[in-house]
Amino acid sequence: MKRRTFSRLAALALAASVAGAPALAQEVLKIGAVAPKTGPLAGGAAVSYWPNVKLWINDVNARGGLKVGATTYKLEAIEYDDQTNPGETIKAVQRLVDQDKVKVVLPPYSTGLNLAAAPIYARYGLPMITSTATTDKADELSKQFPNVFITLGGAKPTVASVVETMVKLKERGDIGNKLAMVNVADAFGIELMGEAKPAFKEAGFELVYETSYPLGTQDLSPVMKAAKAAAPDAFIAWSYPPDTFALTEQAIVEDLKVGAFFTAVATAFPAYAGRFGAGAEGVLGIGGVHADGDAFKEYAARHEQVTGAKPDYWASAMVYSSFQILEKSIEAVGSFDNAAIIKHVKDNSFDTVIGPIKFDENNNNAAFWTVGQWQDGVFKGVASTGRDGAVEVKKKGAWQ
Template sequence: MSTPESVTRRTTVQAIGAGAAALAMPAVTRAQSAPVRIGYAIARTGPWAGGAQVSQEPNFLMWAEQQNAAGGLDVKGVRRRIELIGYDDRSETETCIRTYEKLMGSDKVDLILPPWGSNANFALAPLANRFGYPMLAPTALSRKLIDMRLPYFFSLLQQPDRMMGALVDMLVANGVKTIAILYMDDLFGLENFAAINGALKKTNIQVVERKGYPLGVKDLSPVLRTIKDQNPDAFIGITYPPDTILASKQAKEIGFNPKIFYASVGTAYQLYRNVIAASAEGVTGMGSWNAKTSPGAKAYFEAHTAKFGGKEPDRWASGHCWAALEILTQSVAKVGLDRKAIRDYVARNEHKTIVGPIRFEGSENISTPGTVGQWQKGEFEVVWPRNVATAQLVVPKPAW
């Protein structure tokens, strides 16, 4: 197991809380009690790090800092400072699981925060359930995981059938007749691939190419050239952040510019806009919120951007990660640190969050619809479905 890089971060978070103790809200009692120890493993290195260090860990750090600046986490009316205990899982499922076994088993932390990605969450959820630790996961896209019906697991993201269903509805509404699909050959990619194929069966859209690729791919130009030759109306990439950027850059290089170019995850990241620059205009992908979504979303976006030196949250999982932290905060304020009571509170109530109200049915967030986002003039706008859109879909996509 790796040494916790967060020893320094832990000290910083505690110091902020100690220095700001006088700022505690009058309605909440301050007490000289033990800190709330919250453990997690997250990718700081390896192929998962690009997503984890945008969508999750920055939010963990900012949340703990904000809570400690208010005197600590409200635990049924008593504020206790947060002590974060974080490890690098090195983008390795085995390392991730061993770390959580230690955190929950021998370390007996009060609470855990989830790892990044469908694969890690799929592996961890049964273990956390056995130990009785609630998991509010903002980056797990897996209907199989939902169907395991683990009482302590809650997924904040819209599941593959919802996301792919919204995408296909958008394609149909915009007269798309032919598409090509490129997908990551892992749990995330395969489940979304199955979901889009299921949604397409209800349409007359023809799929001219279906192609999987492995983690760590370095060149997608051969398959993109094959797809370009078939001239589909839409390209659908079910891709991880590095591959989303790779596919976009190579599509531009070979002059492949379909009516709709959809790639995710990673499209909703500031990094994507920065790397692809003006050519990002019109590209679509997985996204569900932005600063226009709610006053809380605007405040969160501005606080995150200010804290991390202009680094913006992504317009999909980052918002859902903050929503998970909001739900956890509300739960602990109501029922304290009894993990069974937290689990019951989460399961039985509707929760107010920056992305809108969230209620769970089993492990699934049933309140947030499947959505599609699109880069427009520097902002990743929600463009589908129309009832939650922050802007109208631009189609056809402009030239790269």
């Protein structure tokens, strides 16, 4: 039996060589991945992060493996659940490097967990090409941790795009100037809320209601009741997946009448439109993609084929793109020399499923999607800091 198995594998390898197909990987390379599988952010990671770990490893292996110098590796993942707990993220990274002896560790999920884990990645000298972190601390981070790269940009440009979108709606007469704004009390929501309040005031908006709520809050009905009582013209939430869904649910229950309704992370999830149906039409959210572009369509089709699920219309493609950058840099360097890999990431431009990515002097990607909107069952990008394919923003209709 063993001899027949060997002969069959040898024949397959010879056939692949003759046909010009990728050679079979000779060694296994363990890839470390740390993100929530439990806790408040598990749902978001299950949509944007974990499926792309699977897809990327599948795609690399389908091409024959990761070629590092003279060796070609088949990739396999070692996955750890950080339970949406920064301390567990840090411990998992340590375990991957010290006990599992992995050479490659993918970045964590979410702004807070990435910021918390940055020092441990730096201690080990690991490239940390973040894909789900939005922060204005890129310049500060790059000085302290030159191994950290930010792909989703900062709070300032994101807020600026949201303000510009609301100003456009106001100038068209679709909304007035009264605004209700809330945030999740996590690094992501706190930073965005801090930028948004003065920015909206400067743009001529009146903040008639504001509040924050703890990460993992189950009942957000008091928040929406108070927001409705303030009679806003537009509602904005710097929210994470559980609260994005809960706030929308409560807005429908309360029949919140606004010309613009904006929620943040998870608005771009296919499950959002699946849950709210026609009520999702016109809802605005953070992110977006060039939904009609060939690159995203091809990626989305492959994502669904391999993982059995549709990608979201924002972070999913960026997560995959960050893995592409790491892959290309390792192969270009031809070794696992992390200092050389980091330098290659910093010095080069990369073609990815989201489009070209080039980091500036502060290790920050300057071109990213900022605002999207559900239109005809697709979450389409309506604003960005330099991406092609934006569509015109529409007024939010009544809840259906």
